[in-house]
Amino acid sequence: MIAEAGLAALWLAAAVALLQLVLAGVALRGGQAEVLAAVRPVAVTGGVLALLAFLCLVAVFVRSDMSVLLVVENSHSAKPLLYRISGVWGNHEGSMLLWVTVLGLAGAAIARIEHRLDERPLVATLGAQGAIALGFFAFLLFASNPFARVAQPPANGLGLNPLLQDPGLAFHPPTLYLGYVGLSVAFSFAVGALVTRDVGPAFARAMRPWVLGAWIFLTLGITAGSYWAYYELGWGGWWFWDPVENASLMPWLAATALLHSVTVLATRDGLRAWTVMLAVVAFSMSMIGTFLVRSGILTSVHAFAVDPSRGTFILALLALYIGGALALFALRIGTVKTGTTFELLSREGGLVLNNLLLSVILGVVLIGTLYPIVASAFGVQLSVGPPFFDKAAGPIALALVVALAAGPLVRWRRDRWDALAGRLLVPVAATGLALGAVVLFAPFKSVLSSAGLVLAAGLAVASVAPLWGRNLARTPLFTWGMVIAHLGVAVSLFGMAADAAFTRETLIAARPGEQVGVGPFRVTFDGLKPAMGPNWSALEGRFTVQRGDAAPFVLRPQQRFFAQPPTTTSEASIATLWDGQLYAVLGNADAGGRWQVRLWWKPFVTCIWAGGALIALGGALSLLGRIRRARLRHEEAWA
Amino acid sequence: MKRWLIWLPFIAFAAVLWLVAAELTRPADRTVRSRLVGQALPGFSLPAAVPGKPGLDARAFRIGEPRLLNIFASWCVPCAAEAPQLAALARAGVPIDAIAIRDKPEDVARFLARYGDPFRAIGADQTSAVQLALGSSGVPETFVIDGQGRIVEQHIGDLRAEDVARLTALVKGAR
Incomplete structure (x- = not known):
């Protein structure tokens, strides 16, 4: 019953999105004032319906309703409540539903709280939001129905990938989605401004809080995702230039550039065309990211369930929205008057430099991410890894840091x-x-x-x-x-550089009782004991760590065995000290009873994420x- | 700014789109191509895995008779699953030799008694040394070897019914 209610809400939301698009079109083509006034409430209704559908899906997951296919495939009644809820977006259909829910809520929020913009550009913006929502609702309804039932409900579900059963992962996707989809608002504002030929400071001021909000969530999402990968995957690294990571980095780079150019437009009425372009690009990067992740066209450690027919569907949506927006840009931007100009040495000039460097980094990341597809079209199988990205993007990023240091000290207009x-x-x-x-x-x-x-x-x-x-x-x-x-x-950069310059690593095969040194520490392998969790059992190693004369402390890395689905994960044990982290991973035992143990001393590595949080x-x-x-x-x- | 420059983002996007669409519509090729294809078999000489059947020597593959080389083990479940396909190949007149990986003679004998014995010779590779030299990473795998002892194809995983005709043709076509 709940599943059917959810599906009904989804269909209604799609119908309302269509209505929103049509009403906005009619209103802008000289419809009556009533039509213009109807668009806002319709947008709010759409948001509420999408939220209702999402809550229905949460309900079937919480109740472990095994007659719903998605629950069977991704949940298990023995899972803790938090992970039954996070299981909702730990899969393709659920995460797409979350995506459109956030999109609908964003549309509703514009309709409710945006009162600074003129009515016509606002209605055009809502029309654009309706168009985007409609496409993704169609995608859900026709290609990824989250509420599909199974004919023969099994006794229990298959469970959620243990790597995803982690508090960090419970909040990482929704945060990122708030960021991705928040950028859709900037995109819609840009389309609205192009349609009504109304690009100016008022448009920039209306768009700025949305860009800022989306950017905050993206920053948090990326920071949280990086820390999750660092402690959960047990590889000791914090960024792998994986396509899925790049998919979140690219919108962030574009949003960061947009954030700065929108300030120039709002304060000095400069960079009109460029800001509109960036607003289009930022959300396009979100959609391209979603596509790359969901279509399975790129191989990634994020092994999401993939399906080429779904990929084709999303690709068609991309062609429609991005292609449409870029064509609209090309057709209309000639009619937008050039804004105020400025001297080369000015705050505006500094922000232009910032934008150029960010765009170049974005280009590098995009090319590196897409290159395997290009190569594959010519029959060559390859992957692009950290050496390329570090070498190509690193120096530009450092140049950006120099510009970043000087920029805020330059005066507006002329210096x-x-x-x-x-x-x-x-x-x-x-x-x-x-x-x-x-x-x-x-x-x-x-x-x-x-x-x-x-x-x-x-x-x-x-x-x-x-x-x-x-x-x-x-x-x-x-x-x-x-x-x-x-x-x-600065803090984050210091953390990254310190990690790269000072990290000490030891990989040993040790018997209980043996001692090993890493960095300034003496680590003693005391022994092993079994441990139990709600849906896993584990072998837990005990390591006593001594640094100089300070009081010793204990690290307890685990090898966890999950019954459903049967998986072994290694749970790193991390001690956070004032000047860095000591990171221990317990591997397998060899025939002689020696355990593989990997230890890292990473000075000031925490600064990376502390810096992200500060940003x-x-x-x-x-x-x-x-x-x-x-x-x-x-x-x-x-x- | 020149007029056409305004269309540059659109054109760039269209190009990417075209490329991705082409890639997406092309059926994915998940076959792992062995680097050893076209190369000669590495030299090896293995003792017999079961009493009453000859062991295997790499030189025996250079006598002008193309054949299959099956890598298997009695402890391997997919190896049992592919037994009917190997039997079908043997019935079609395809010569098959084998290497048993990390196995005991009595276990191999029991395996052959239970699932059939399509092999002419079986070498015992107790340490996987020959398996590694062949670039094989698991069991079962099946190599097509031509008459000069060169590797024509490496099939990873168990043989399915649809592979039988293709492999038969490959062996008959090889010299």
């Missing part, structure tokens, strides 16, 4: 080189000091990691420089946001500041 040099004096001095320290004390592993360490120091100093000489209490919240986000980049926090502060200022202006206007 003088000598004045900028004066403001950069202290950050440059800090960079010099860091260079000296790295040359003297750090082991040389690669130019990239050493340069990363040096530039991180310079950036950290430069990013707080905009606060100097200001009354901190009266500094606007969005300036704080910028400072903290940029500082986050997101900066975004949140900035968003809060913008909303507060908009509200103040609103009140002033009515006072």
Whole structure:
């Protein structure tokens, strides 16, 4: 019954999306005011219906309704409640339903809270949202019905991949989806602005909070995903340039560029065409990412269930939306007047440099990700891995860091080189000091990691420089946001470079009682004992770790055996210290009773994710500041 | 800005789309192509795996008679599953030699008694050394060897009914 209600809600939501599209079209072609006024409530209805369908799916998972195929394939009644719920989006159909639910809710949110934009561009925006939603509803209904029943319900389900039974993974996909789909709002705003020929500061100001919000979620999602891969996969790495990771990185790069160019448009009415282009590209990257992941066209460690017919369906949607938006851009952008121009050395110029460098990195990642498909079309099987991405994107990213350090210290409109040099004096001095320290004390592993360490120091100093000489209490919240986000980049960069430069690794076959050294630690293998969890049993190793004269602590890495589906996973044990993490993985035993043990000492590796969190926090502060200022202006206007 | 430049993103996207669509509509080829195809068999000489049947020497493959080389083990379940296909090949007149991997003579004998014995000679590879030299990563695998002792094809996994005709043709066509 619940499953049928969900399916009905899904059909209704699709019908409402169609209505939304048609009404918007009629309204823009000179329909009456009533038609124009009807679009907002229709959009809200669509969001509510999509949410209802999603909640129905959650309900069948929570109740472990084994007559629903999706539950049978992805759940098990013995699973803890959290993982029964996260099982909803731990599969293709459920995650697509989550995707359109977020899309519908975003449409509803625009309709409810956006009051700064003129009615016509807003209705055009909602029409575009309706069009996107309609396509993906059709995809769900015709190619991926999440509510399909089974004729003979089995006694129990097949279970969820144990790797996904992890709190991190419970929240990682929804967060990323909020980001991906949030960008659809920017896309719809851009399409709306093109349709109504209304590209200007008002459009940018209306779009900015959405871009910022989506970007915050993307940042959090990527950071969480990276940390999950780091501790759950037991490979000790935090980024693998896997196609699915790239699929989340590309929208983030485009959104980061958009975030900065939309500021130029909102404040200085410059970069009109470019901002519209980026808004289209950002969501296009989300959709291309979804396609790459869902179609199985690329091989990835994220072995999602794949189906070429579904791939073709999504590809047709991509052709329609991205192709349509790009064609609309080409047809209409000529009618958009050039905005204000600016000097080369100005904040605007710095932001253009930021955009160019981000776009180049985006291009590199896109080419690297798609290259295997290109090669395969010519009959060559290959994969593109970290060496390419590190070498090609790394140096550009470091150049971006330099621009990032200097950018916020440049004035809007026009600046003088000598004045900028004066403001950069202290950050440059800090960079010099860091260079000296790295040359003297750090082991040389690669130019990239050493340069990363040096530039991180310079950036950290430069990013707080905009606060100097200001009354901190009266500094606007969005300036704080910028400072903290940029500082986050410095912290994250430091973590990455420190991990690359200082990591120590030991791989041994040890018997209980043996001792081994890694970095500054002495690690003793005390022995093994069995351990039990709610739906797994495990062999748990016990390792006592001693560093100098400090109090010893214990690491307990596990080999976990899940009964349903039968899988063995290795559960790393990680000790977080103030200056890094000690990471232990228990492998298999050999015939002689020796256990494979892998130990990593990773100094300051936590900075990578702490920096990511800081970046997101900066975004949140900035968003809060913008909303507060908009509200103040609103009140002033009515006072 | 030149007019046509505005269409550049659209054109780039169309190109990617065309490429991806072409790739998607082409049936996926999941066959693993062995690097040893076209190369000579590595040299080996294996003792007999069961009493009463000869062992296997690489030189025996260079006498101008194409044949199959089956890698199997008595402890391997898919090997039992492919037994009817091997029997069919033997009935069609295809000569088949075999290598038993990490096995005991009595187990191999029991396996042959139960699932049939289509083999002319069976070598015993106790350490998988020959298996590794052949580039074989598991059991069962079946190699097609031509009359000069060159590898024509490496079939990974158990033989299915649909493979019988193809392999027969391959062996008959080889010199």
